[in-house]
Amino acid sequence: MSAPEASSALGLRLPATEPTAQPAVPTIPWYTRHAVTLGSLAFGVAFLLTWQLLPPALGVPSYIIPTVSDLIAEAGRMAARERLIYHFASTFFIGSIGFIVGSLLGAAIGYVLGMSTLLEKILSPYLLGLQIAPKVAFAPLFIMWLGYNAWPKLIVTILVVFFPILVNVLQSMKTVDRDMINLARAYSMSRMQIFWKIEVPASMPALMAGLRIGATLAVIGVTVGELVGGNTGLGYLITFGEGQANTAMVFNAIILLTIIGIVLYGVVAFIEARVLHYIPRAIR
Amino acid sequence: MPNTASVLDLISVTKRFVAPDGVSQLTAIEQVTMNVRAGEFVAVVGPSGCGKSTILNLVSGLDRASEGRIVLNGAPVTGPNPSVGFMLQKDLLLPWRTIVSNVEFGLEARGLSAAERRERALRELKRCRLDDFANSYPYQLSGGMRQRAALARTLAIEPAIVLLDEPFSALDAQTKMILQKSFAQTIASEGITTVLITHDLLEAATMSDRILVMSERPGRIIDEIIVDLPDRDNPMARMHQPKVKQYVDRLMATLHLEEKVA
Ligand SMILES: Nc1ncnc2c1ncn2[C@@H]1O[C@H](COP(=O)(O)OP(=O)(O)OP(=O)(O)O)[C@@H](O)[C@H]1O
Ligand SMILES: [Mg+2]
Numbered sequence: 001m002s003a004p005e006a007s008s009a010l011g012l013r014l015p016a017t018e019p020t021a022q023p024a025v026p027t028i029p030w031y032t033r034h035a036v037t038l039g040s041l042a043f044g045v046a047f048l049l050t051w052q053l054l055p056p057a058l059g060v061p062s063y064i065i066p067t068v069s070d071l072i073a074e075a076g077r078m079a080a081r082e083r084l085i086y087h088f089a090s091t092f093f094i095g096s097i098g099f100i101v102g103s104l105l106g107a108a109i110g111y112v113l114g115m116s117t118l119l120e121k122i123l124s125p126y127l128l129g130l131q132i133a134p135k136v137a138f139a140p141l142f143i144m145w146l147g148y149n150a151w152p153k154l155i156v157t158i159l160v161v162f163f164p165i166l167v168n169v170l171q172s173m174k175t176v177d178r179d180m181i182n183l184a185r186a187y188s189m190s191r192m193q194i195f196w197k198i199e200v201p202a203s204m205p206a207l208m209a210g211l212r213i214g215a216t217l218a219v220i221g222v223t224v225g226e227l228v229g230g231n232t233g234l235g236y237l238i239t240f241g242e243g244q245a246n247t248a249m250v251f252n253a254i255i256l257l258t259i260i261g262i263v264l265y266g267v268v269a270f271i272e273a274r275v276l277h278y279i280p281r282a283i284r
Numbered sequence: 285m286p287n288t289a290s291v292l293d294l295i296s297v298t299k300r301f302v303a304p305d306g307v308s309q310l311t312a313i314e315q316v317t318m319n320v321r322a323g324e325f326v327a328v329v330g331p332s333g334c335g336k337s338t339i340l341n342l343v344s345g346l347d348r349a350s351e352g353r354i355v356l357n358g359a360p361v362t363g364p365n366p367s368v369g370f371m372l373q374k375d376l377l378l379p380w381r382t383i384v385s386n387v388e389f390g391l392e393a394r395g396l397s398a399a400e401r402r403e404r405a406l407r408e409l410k411r412c413r414l415d416d417f418a419n420s421y422p423y424q425l426s427g428g429m430r431q432r433a434a435l436a437r438t439l440a441i442e443p444a445i446v447l448l449d450e451p452f453s454a455l456d457a458q459t460k461m462i463l464q465k466s467f468a469q470t471i472a473s474e475g476i477t478t479v480l481i482t483h484d485l486l487e488a489a490t491m492s493d494r495i496l497v498m499s500e501r502p503g504r505i506i507d508e509i510i511v512d513l514p515d516r517d518n519p520m521a522r523m524h525q526p527k528v529k530q531y532v533d534r535l536m537a538t539l540h541l542e543e544k545v546a
Pocket of ligand 1: 302312331332336337339
């Protein structure tokens with residue numbers, strides 16, 4: 001951004017200023033620059049230490065609250081004996097596929113409804129109803145219909161991801177600046193050109209916000225699917241651990257589910273930073 | 285001097301909208317007849333809500349007149365057409381595009397190659413003295429620069445007529461004066477036929493060849509002032525002319541501004 005700053009706000013050339021000696025920029029010590037990161041790390045360490053030391057000190061047995069070292073030991077046992085990697089991969093895979101398919105479907109239908117006011121008006125009461133309905137409660141139905149396999153989990157995940165993305169995209173399609181569309185019409189652009197050149201890019205912030213929500217919901221969807229039925233996935237390990245009163249196993253499964261959520265969310269944030277690069281940081 | 289070929293003609297144009305109650309009709313403009321000749325700069329002033337923007341929408345083909353005819357370069361206006369360029373108070377730059385690709389936007393519905401589009405956009409940016417900012421994003425430009433970019437986009441389609449709807453009214457007083465001068469220069473040097481809709485009576489007098497005054501809604505043309513001043517390409521120079529004050533006084537009288545209470 002050095003070139004733009006060389007001219008005044010109106011683009012009038014300013015007389016070139018002599019390259020005078022720059023006032024020395026005070027160097028900020030490394031511990032100040034990374035104060036926030038260091039603070040977060042310190043908090044994390046303190047939290048883990050408290051978790052490790054406090055329950056035993058208060059006499060809480062490890063089958064109620066396992067310590068951090070208990071969790072690590074149990075994770076090793078689960079990896080060796082309970083096919084932890086397999087369950088983790090299954091949840092990760094179904095969660096990701098469900099998230100991707102749910103996002104694509106939600107966005108596609110959001111755009112179609114956004115293009116067709118009539119269709120949107122006809123369907124909106126039903127969409128609202130479905131949006132309010134607790135989607136995870138459908139899980140047992142899908143199991144009864146499709147059996148104990150990957151499909152019910154996948155469909156529940158798709159369903160929970162689908163709606164927030166559809167709603168966000170539809171809402172943004174309805175609020176695109178009319179003057180912007182009129183400008184495109186005045187330039188003799190076709191409906192499809194207006195869609196691709198204005199409506200789709202204008203909906204990107206809303207789509208990205210929907211994807212962020214969807215990423216967290218995907219984990220909930222796949223977990224509920226696994227809790228309700230089947231013998232695969234971290235959700236299954238939770239019910240299995242519960243049956244054995246193995247709290248460490250339940251804790252570990254929850255931690256791994258959270259990690260899957262963080263990965264999905266991180267991917268969305270990564271894509272968003274690239275797609276919405278034109279939005280100044282202070283506003284974003 | 286503007287030659288006499290007529291670029292735009294409105295002949296007894298009336299536009300009615302459905303009133304907010306959804307039943308009755310609201311007449312925005314009534315029996316408006318006006319014409320703009322090639323190379324002419326016409327200002328339209330009138331009270332808020334008198335239908336100035338409505339005229340712009342009709343001429344640009346975004347909306348249809350209820351009655352009357354609009355003729356552009358000898359052909360009736362039936363819909364959006366490539367010979368009209370318009371610009372609003374909002375710059376309407378697409379925030380996700382660079383300035384040069386914003387300027388190309390208007391050319392994208394035409395059969396031009398990407399290279400031709402880029403070439404024309406860069407030429408236009410140069411003319412509006414924005415070539416250094418071709419690859420910047422709109423948020424990196426000031427309000428005045430964004431309006432100049434919007435003018436570049438408008439001129440890139442090489443319109444037969446340019447409609448400006450209060451293009452300076454969102455700017456601060458000084459930026460506005462500088463931009464008026466910049467627009468006036470560009471428009472005069474290219475001989476672009478222009479209609480400027482404005483609330484600013486001084487702007488109308490310093491920038492135009494002719495001022496049309498509209499009444500309260502339903503808007504009609506109630507006065508026409510021929511601005512007989514030199515320096516149409518330099519509104520700042522015109523500001524010092526004593527005659528400008530006479531024109532503004534006459535506009536104020538016609539619009540009954542002094543009798544109005546807020
Ligand atoms: N699409 C529309 N539907 C209904 N009424 C409309 C529509 N567009 C404009 N009007 C009405 O027509 C009248 C003229 O509107 P217009 O925008 O042309 O005024 P204007 O002269 O440009 O006002 P301003 O100076 O405030 O911009 C107003 O009363 C407005 O409410
Ligand atoms: Mg207006």
